[in-house]
Amino acid sequence: MRVRFAPSPTGALHIGGARTALYNWLLAQQAPENRLVLRIEDTDRERSTPENVEQILDALGWLDLNWDEGPIFQSDRADRHREVLAQLLENGHAYRSTATAEDVKAYKQQHGSDRGFRGTPEDTGAVRLRVPDTGATVVGDVIRGDTAFEHVHLDDPVIARADGSVLYNFAVAVDDLDAGITDVVRGEDHLSNSPKQLLVFEALGVEPPRYAHLPLLHGPDGKKLSKRHGAASVQELRDAGYLPEALRNYIALLGWGYDDETTLLSTEQMIEGFRLERVSRNPAVFDEQKLRWMNGRYLRELPLDELTRRLEQFTGRSGIEGAVSIAQDKMQTLADFEPLCAFIFDGPADDAAAFDKVIGEDGGAENLAAARAALAATEPFDHEHVETALRGVVEERGVKPRQVFQPLRVALAGSTVSPGIFETVALLGRDETLRRVDEALAKTTA
């Protein structure tokens, strides 16, 4: 089996494209003889650089992937395309015509909808492929079964411009043929174009590949997923702090289920269990909430040093392992780290409302002062002893735990939200903790 990966030419890989790529990749991994061929479907070489391709792979965490062949650029194959084009012109399967889109429209107006456009050969003009007058072209789809397109409904498609440059539907067929592609897995938006490609194979007298058209991905409003739905490319998702492994897991499930109850699955499980025939036929809605949840699960399972490494790369900070260790359970994406932990490095946030509400309230300052005194005497200054000391304050003053912990939290973080208070205090250390508490206390008397 030879499958292909034809990423978006812009380099900003759409989530739908990422899923197609993932499925192709899974198929290629399932048997040692299977091959994955990278093909760039673009006539503009400038927009489709190897760097773009690398960016895409990086977003999916597949940088270690070894491509069997490629990338094959459509723009590099112009000579071969012209050669095949000449062959088709020669044997009468194609002809030149100056008919424009308006001419085709007028033709159909005149002949009714049950008769596709058939031009008359001329010396110049665009090249059209001759569609047989009768019969039908059947697209055998692994996911959907057979779909027949009656030839009477098909217009002779233009396969090359007047200047001889070829069009997508022709080029892709020739390239797939030459690359020996056996299985084409792509988005459903290509289904209606399939007969054009099949007709090219037919005209060439060769066996076409098998096809599998994946359902499209929609945004929450049911429309085709696009920029206006927020993050629509895997790079954007990566920038939003999602892990490649979570992305892979989530995307794989958009149109396919491992079994009746498994949601979290490893790449190995995906390779083992993926079946093209079992891919869903209906469009899926991209739901970032579920991705967030799943990302949180993967985040929590990461070893501390690995998560630290990724967060250092993501935030540009260093020496954050301590903060990572006390925040890991509270994050869903890498982007959650900053708002939760920036205070540890940059000092308390300036949230006057939180300050007034918690420290300015009845007994807040007094409880904070008591906590300060207890912490000043805590030795050694670690999680365990800090907790003992602070719980002692609670007991001593006969108040609720939160009446002591919240003022302290606000004094240290400047916010009512932070990692656990004992861990935070222990991490900051005695000097820094007391300094921040004193600063807060000073503000209450001022």
Add this chain to the structure above:
RNA sequence: GCCGCCAUCGUCUAGGGGACUAGGACGCCGCCCUCUCACGGCGGAAACCGGGGUUCGAAUCCCCGUGGCGGUACCA
């Protein structure tokens, strides 16, 4: 307009004639845990688009309707 694809909880899905009182997951609601926010645990509400067939029996098969989506470029 024409051609085509699709149709199970709000969302992703399991289901391929009796195992369905329709299963799992996210989200939502409630309870528990609890120093905040989370995590975690327990419980709950929530779906077979409509109508005809076929069959002893239909979420599953067929037809029609409706709806959604895609294609219909000298774009890819």
